[in-house]
Amino acid sequence: MPPTLADPDHAPIVLEEVAKTFDAGQAASSALLPSSLTIRDGEFVVFLGPSGCGKTTLLRMIAGLLEPTSGRILMSGQPLWEDGRCRKELLRRLGLVFQDACLFPWLTIEQNVLVPLSLRGHLPRRERAPVARAMLALVGAADIAAKLPHEISGGMRQRAAIARALSYDPDILLMDEPFGALDAISREALNLELQALWLRSRKTMLLVTHSIAEAVFLADRIVLFTPGPGRIDRIVEVPFPRPRAPGLVFTQPFQDTVRGLHERLSALMERA
Amino acid sequence: MTAAPDRKVSLWTALRSPWVATPCLLALAVLGWDAFVAARNVSPFILPAPRPVLGEWIALLRDARAWGHTGMTAAATIAGFLLAAVFGVSAGILLSLSKTLERIAKPFVVAFQVFPKVALIPLFVVWMGFGPGPKVLTAAILPFYPIMMNTLLGIRSVPDGFHDIMSSFDATCLQRLRRLEIPYALPFIFTGFEVGIVLALVGTVVAEFVSGSSGLGYLLVSRINSFETAQMFAIVLHLCLLGLALHAGVALLRRLVVPRGA
Numbered sequence: 001m002p003p004t005l006a007d008p009d010h011a012p013i014v015l016e017e018v019a020k021t022f023d024a025g026q027a028a029s030s031a032l033l034p035s036s037l038t039i040r041d042g043e044f045v046v047f048l049g050p051s052g053c054g055k056t057t058l059l060r061m062i063a064g065l066l067e068p069t070s071g072r073i074l075m076s077g078q079p080l081w082e083d084g085r086c087r088k089e090l091l092r093r094l095g096l097v098f099q100d101a102c103l104f105p106w107l108t109i110e111q112n113v114l115v116p117l118s119l120r121g122h123l124p125r126r127e128r129a130p131v132a133r134a135m136l137a138l139v140g141a142a143d144i145a146a147k148l149p150h151e152i153s154g155g156m157r158q159r160a161a162i163a164r165a166l167s168y169d170p171d172i173l174l175m176d177e178p179f180g181a182l183d184a185i186s187r188e189a190l191n192l193e194l195q196a197l198w199l200r201s202r203k204t205m206l207l208v209t210h211s212i213a214e215a216v217f218l219a220d221r222i223v224l225f226t227p228g229p230g231r232i233d234r235i236v237e238v239p240f241p242r243p244r245a246p247g248l249v250f251t252q253p254f255q256d257t258v259r260g261l262h263e264r265l266s267a268l269m270e271r272a
Numbered sequence: 273m274t275a276a277p278d279r280k281v282s283l284w285t286a287l288r289s290p291w292v293a294t295p296c297l298l299a300l301a302v303l304g305w306d307a308f309v310a311a312r313n314v315s316p317f318i319l320p321a322p323r324p325v326l327g328e329w330i331a332l333l334r335d336a337r338a339w340g341h342t343g344m345t346a347a348a349t350i351a352g353f354l355l356a357a358v359f360g361v362s363a364g365i366l367l368s369l370s371k372t373l374e375r376i377a378k379p380f381v382v383a384f385q386v387f388p389k390v391a392l393i394p395l396f397v398v399w400m401g402f403g404p405g406p407k408v409l410t411a412a413i414l415p416f417y418p419i420m421m422n423t424l425l426g427i428r429s430v431p432d433g434f435h436d437i438m439s440s441f442d443a444t445c446l447q448r449l450r451r452l453e454i455p456y457a458l459p460f461i462f463t464g465f466e467v468g469i470v471l472a473l474v475g476t477v478v479a480e481f482v483s484g485s486s487g488l489g490y491l492l493v494s495r496i497n498s499f500e501t502a503q504m505f506a507i508v509l510h511l512c513l514l515g516l517a518l519h520a521g522v523a524l525l526r527r528l529v530v531p532r533g534a
């Protein structure tokens with residue numbers, strides 16, 4: 001079990017009434033109503049909800065890419081945004097993965113994984129290559145190091161993107177629908193891989209998805225979002241023990257949880 | 273029985289290959305030209321037949337002075353192109369830095385582009401005399417715009433996701449430029465170069481028409497003035513091949529510089 005300590009000074013991420021409004025000409029539209037949440041150390045949190053309910057917007061604010069219109073984001077007790085600027089020293093505690101792997105097409109996978117290290121000048125050049133190999137091995141992609149991104153499958157590209165995000169050893173991994181563009185079989189393999197990675201590293205993970213089954217399989221807690229305008233509807237604890245086997249998805253308790261979430265989402269969609 | 277249709281198919285396939293079709297079309301055009309001149313009995317001062325043109329071109333290849341002129345034209349073209357490459361890429365990068373800057377500079381850039389720049393050549397001659405100066409300047413000015421715009425377009429085409437990733441790595445502006453924007457824009461920049469090298473040659477030749485006493489453009493005008501039309505056509509052919517060679521040079525550079533995946 002992950003630590004359940006909810007001390008906000010030590011929680012990796014605390015959201016205090018975080019909201020975002022986009023100025024679209026005269027009509028300002030609310031992408032996310034004020035939302036509060038405490039993410040615990042080493043926890044696996046999943047944002048679940050249909051498109052357009054502000055999941056990406058919230059993740060981008062946590063990632064320091066988008067400034068909240070109001071509210072505060074605290075990382076280990078320190079505000080991420082100050083005077084309209086994101087605090088860069090907190091950024092290196094975050095790793096980012098998107099639905100598109102965003103690997104540079106002119107670099108090999110190994111060089112791609114090393115981009116953040118060489119940008120930050122963390123390690124002497126000679127010590128970097130072994131890090132890349134180790135990170136790729138960690139996500140089950142050791143043998144594609146010398147390949148170019150267009151030469152490998154979508155699943156392998158996502159593994160490489162995760163390896164790149166892990167290369168500078170961040171405490172928190174933020175993932176926005178990382179497996180959204182993959183086929184069902186690759187997706188299942190990567191869900192297992194991600195769980196194994198989480199169990200080994202005990203990093204705090206925050207994953208956005210619109211797949212209920214993926215959410216239930218991976219999450220300690222599911223944060224259910226609702227559209228029109230986007231807000232947090234409820235938070236659902238997922239009690240299944242770890243490691244969760246692929247067969248879990250066929251069990252009655254798993255399917256009951258999925259059905260419960262499905263019914264709640266349907267009700268929310270009807271109301272919206 | 274089965275061999276005949278087979279052969280038909282392979283002939284058709286061969287004709288569709290550019291290595292066969294292109295020379296065939298070229299031969300057809302030359303034959304048509306030859307037939308036209310013979311049938312209409314065209315004066316060789318107006319349009320010489322292909323054979324004498326080819327003869328004059330071979331004579332040109334044997335003429336050391338003609339090679340001197342070729343060298344002059346090529347050198348001015350390459351010098352102008354290099355200037356355009358340096359300034360065009362720099363200007364493209366500069367404009368990419370800020371939307372505001374782009375908006376302010378846009379009217380000037382458009383005015384510069386629509387203005388018939390070759391009209392300034394006499395002025396360049398007044399400024400720089402009859403040496404290589406006006407040629408190089410003209411060869412630099414014509415390709416500047418496409419190179420700058422392609423650089424700008426390439427940098428603007430970087431997908432947002434790549435920028436987000438670089439932000440999450442806390443990249444500085446310079447790192448973003450060197451590690452993401454320039455590599456991403458390289459194929460675009462080289463497209464600008466391929467257009468640009470040909471424009472540089474156009475600039476050089478037009479400047480040679482107007483000024484100076486050297487270069488293929490000068491040679492061409494002097495042949496026209498002495499009614500040596502076949503020689504003039506030979507020089508046009510020669511310029512055409514020079515253009516192809518320069519373009520091939522840039523294409524080769526692209527192969528060497530632009531990485532495989534991009």
Ligand SMILES: Nc1ncnc2c1ncn2[C@@H]1O[C@H](COP(=O)(O)OP(=O)(O)O)[C@@H](O)[C@H]1O
Pocket residue numbers: 022024030031049050051052053054055056057058230
């Ligand atoms: N840059 C933007 N400008 C204006 N509106 C935006 C922008 N980004 C997102 N939105 C709007 O905010 C809402 C939430 O979007 P998003 O966070 O992408 O939802 P999700 O990731 O849950 O699908 C949507 O209505 C979307 O149209």
Ligand SMILES: [Mg+2]
Pocket residue numbers: 052055056057176
């Ligand atoms: Mg989204």
